[in-house]
Amino acid sequence: MSIITLFSSSFKGIAMSSPGTIDVHTGMIYHGGSSPFLYEVNLPKLIQNRYGKEVSIENDGKCAALAELWLGSVRNVEKSIVLVLGTAANEQHRENPNSKPKRLLNSF
Numbered sequence: 001m002s003i004i005t006l007f008s009s010s011f012k013g014i015a016m017s018s019p020g021t022i023d024v025h026t027g028m029i030y031h032g033g034s035s036p037f038l039y040e041v042n043l044p045k046l047i048q049n050r051y052g053k054e055v056s057i058e059n060d061g062k063c064a065a066l067a068e069l070w071l072g073s074v075r076n077v078e079k080s081i082v083l084v085l086g087t088a089a090n091e092q093h094r095e096n097p098n099s100k101p102k103r104l105l106n107s108f
Helices: 003-010 043-051 060-071
Strands: 013-018 054-059 080-085 089-094 102-106
Touching (some): 054 060
Parallel strands (some): 013 054
Antiparallel strands (some): 089 102
């Protein structure tokens, strides 16, 4: 029995992150970073079909930066840059605590 099946009555959906360029509206993964097998895979749709839960997906570097903005080291900081180094480079920039982060570079 999977952990999702075991606890499925206690949550509404699944949020996931993935390397690469992701169309967050369709769930399609393009240029899967160091995971080329993810190219043109709609992973959220596959998981939603299997478990019957809503699934959202975002780039893994962006998720790390958003976590720092939400509860991490740049929370309540007026201006910040979060640089995430992994299999690719992702960076998020924010002008003030109430503004949305801006992507300045992605997977070069």
